[in-house]
Amino acid sequence: MHIVIAGGHGKIALLLSRLLADAGHTPTGLIRNPEHAADLRSAGADPVVLDLEKSTPEEIASALTGANAVVFAAGAGPDSGPERKLTVDRDGAILLAEASVAAGVARFVIVSSIGADDYDPSSTDGMQIYLKAKSEADAAVRALDLDWTIVRPGGLTNDAPTGLVTVAERSDRSSISRADVAAVIANVLETVQTIGTQFEVVGGTTPITEALGNLSGPVHTE
Structure with missing residues (x-):
């Protein structure tokens, strides 16, 4: 399969690219910074420079044309302000999902967050806005004509992979290694x-x- 990964230079995305490449797939990573291209190539992915916050829907759809699946693994990051949590984690995910529809790529996987629907809508705390962004992105993806899967990992660590997980509609707020999240997505x-x-x-x-x-x-209730 040819799989396009948004947020291609992220830790999970790089781990995922290596797993996919080793399994005989063709991963492509979307990146904002061309200086990150070498890291993607080292992980077995083809880099494509494309900024979800600055690209048109047509440009994004063009980058997805011919793919078999799309993965949204992008994020504004923990040091970003509230505005970018909305423009990247929510709006970027929705834009990518809509571009997938336009490009005729039905399979869409989004990396969300545990407890995404439990945010406080009145809070201006960065974590609450992050959860709001993830929740609203997930809802938009569910409403589109896509073969979607929404993966909501717990607290992320850089521990070695175990290959052992708990999957449930609701889970305890424990952690999971980024390597195991990548393996789950693969x-x-x-x-x-x-x-x-x-x-x-x-x-x-x-x-x-x-x-x-x-x-x-479906492990999900509206």
Whole structure:
């Protein structure tokens, strides 16, 4: 498969690119900074310079044409202000999803956040705005004509992968390594049962393939 990953220079995206390339797929990473291109090539991905905050829908759709799947793994980052959390984590995800529809790429995977729907709408705290952005992006993706999967990982660590997770509609607020999140996404892209599902995932005791294979329908309630 040819898989386009937005936020291609992020830690999860680079780990995912290597997994996909090693499995015989063709990953392409969308990046804002051309100086990051070498890092993507080292991870087995083809870099494409494209800024979701500055590109037109037509330019984004053009970058996705011919792909088999699209992954939104971009983010404004923990040091960003409230405005960029909305323009990147929400608006960028929605723009990419709409571009996927326009480009005829049905398979769409979005990396969200555990507890995304539990934000305080009256709060100006950065974390609450981040959760709001993720929640609203997820809702927009669900409303589009896409074969979507929404992955909501717990607190992210740089620990070594275990290959063991817990997948549920609601999970405890524990952590998961970025490497295991990347492995979950790689498996999601090859698991039909994950289409139309939204789930939280944290470190656990079940092998990733088994945990995702146990999904029998949408793990999500409106």
